[in-house]
Amino acid sequence: MTPSRTVRADVLVVGGGMAGAMAALSARAAGCEVALVRRAPGATALSSGAVGVAPDLSALPGDPLSWRRGPVESARRLARQRPGHPYAAVGEGLVLLPDALDFAVRALDPLLAPVLERPRFLATPTGEVVAAATCQRAAEPGDLLAVAGPLAVAGLRGHLAFDAALVADGLARHAGRGGPEVRELEVDLPGLDPWARPHELARALEPPGEAERLGERLRAALANGARGAAAVLLPPVLGLSPAARVAERVAAAAGVPVAETLSDVPSVPGLRLQAALEARLARAGVAVLAGELRAPGGAPGDRVEVGDAAILAGSWVLATGRFLGGGLARHGVLAERAMGLPVEAAEGRDSGVHLAARPATSLTVRDRRAPQPLLSAGVRVDPSLRPLDGRGRPVHPRLFAAGALVGGHEHASDGTGLGVAILTGWLAGRAAAARG
Structure with a gap:
């Protein structure tokens, strides 16, 4: 399709879930013109209604609930114990986690409850209890x-x-x-x-x-x-x-x-969150374009296309998710879809191994409690959230990644999914705005 219009922006965000929305809104708050490209709802629309930041890894099953450490302290401890986790990858950026969470709560007001110093303890539909940093006000x-x-x-x-x-x-x-x-x-x-x-x-x-x-x-x-x-x-x-x-x-x-x-899938709270994100993007004046980004060989500053529009933006944030969101694809081997970035695992026996040439079926282990390279696969980033190439160098000074696309965490099971999305999205949007 030949583009019939041109959208000019300082920052282009690819992905419309929590990470992409936080990136777009933080860049917009910095005064940038922002365009956001999304295909369809991904993992955010399936979320439970809780916002998990980090579990207290030292908690024992029988401990009183009031003994649990707060989410921010738990995130700091997790970063020290798991150097491949996004909380560790952002380095000193982790100290800004409270600011990122506060930004998300204010941006989505009145959907989210305030973040407390302690976790909130919330029921699942099966009678389990989840410790979360915050949740939707309905919960x-x-x-x-x-x-x-x-x-x-x-x-x-x-x-x-x-x-x-x-x-x-x-x-x-x-x-x-x-x-x-x-x-x-x-x-x-x-x-x-x-x-x-x-x-x-x-x-x-x-x-x-x-x-x-x-x-x-x-x-x-x-x-x-x-x-x-x-x-x-x-x-x-x-x-x-x-x-x-x-x-x-x-x-x-x-x-x-x-x-x-909280909810299993299909998730009403997840759909509610996705609707709130889309409404907030519209109020903020973010130009949202639906469709598949066409950027063969492109880089920030180049012309790319989506639908009937051509887009020119100085900085890009990739927040395309992992498997549900479509950021990674499995065509026999793993591949990052938008730009062909290297895909790595950051935990388990395959820590630091480039996975693009490995059969996807070789990236799981029998012990379901062990780290699964397939589930933690993603792009590796520097502390500024710039994706790294196979030699550990930034792919481009104005290209950033956020959310589940960043490897090193099993975002569906380790209790950090939306916390990582909020922190990395907010940081990436600010960094993209500063360089756009």
């Missing part, structure tokens, strides 16, 4: 250390995707560690389609009166079976649009704080 009242009394887990009768008894049984195991007493109940919601998918149910609760109807039913159920509950946990279906404020409306009608659990 905030369910923080186990913040519930000042019994916690009621409420299922929606007929909603087959949520088992309130399973969640309640799981959470009850934490009562001796500082968690609340847990009760379980079910709420009748006439007209509920038992086959409705989570996002359909979430959308159905948004119109005027629908969240209030659920709240009234919840109030009646509490009076009959869980009187005195200090908070209520519901399935993660409390609206797709943050502007609908479904959780607040349900709580007002029920007369008690209401929270949703």
Whole structure:
């Protein structure tokens, strides 16, 4: 397709998830004109509703919840123990983690709850507990250390995707560690389609009166079976649009704080986060272009194309993700798709090994608890987040990488995924703005 228009920007960001959005917004906050190219939602849209920064690696399973270290201190300790992790790769940039988190919370206001010095302890749909740096406000009242009394887990009768008894049984195991007493109940919601998918149910609760109807039913159920509950946990279906404020409306009608659990996939909180990012980019004046970037042999400052547009930008940030986002491809061997950058593993037996010539099937190990080179594969960066070539030199002085594309962490399982996305996206956007 021959481009019919030209977009000129100081910074080009490739990728529309959390890392790409943070890069674009931080560059925009620095006064730059920013263009962002995205194909389709990736891992961010599948996220649970929690923002994990770093687990406390020294915590023991039976320890009181209040003993857990805070997310920022845990990130510092993790960086010292895992030199290939992005938190270690950014060097002194890690001291800016609190600023990056604060930027994300303010940028997405009112979606995210403030970051505390301690972790928030949040329930999953299977009754497990996740320690997170922060979460969406719809989940905030369910923080186990913040519930000042019994916690009621409420299922929606007929909603087959949520088992309130399973969640309640799981959470009850934490009562001796500082968690609340847990009760379980079910709420009748006439007209509920038992086959409705989570996002359909979430959308159905948004119109005027629908969240209030659920709240009234919840109030009646509490009076009959869980009187005195200090908070209520519901399935993660409390609206797709943050502007609908479904959780607040349900709580007002029920007369008690209401929270949703975290989510599995498909994830309503993940879709809500993606929608909030896109709305924030639009308000900030970022030029968003949908489509596949065509940049064969290109580099920052060169003309590249997407759809019917040609783009000229002095600095680039690659935040294309890993496998879900499409930043890496497996065509027998691993390859970085946008520019052909070297792909490396940073953990396990293949630490530091260039993986582009290795069969992807050779990059896993039998022990599921061991580091998996395939899952931590990505580009290697310097402390300024510039991708490095096979000899350890920056590929280009104005090319940066952020998020899951940066190797050295298993972002889906090690508890650092969105934390890495926020920190590296924010830092990369600032660095690109300074060099653009």
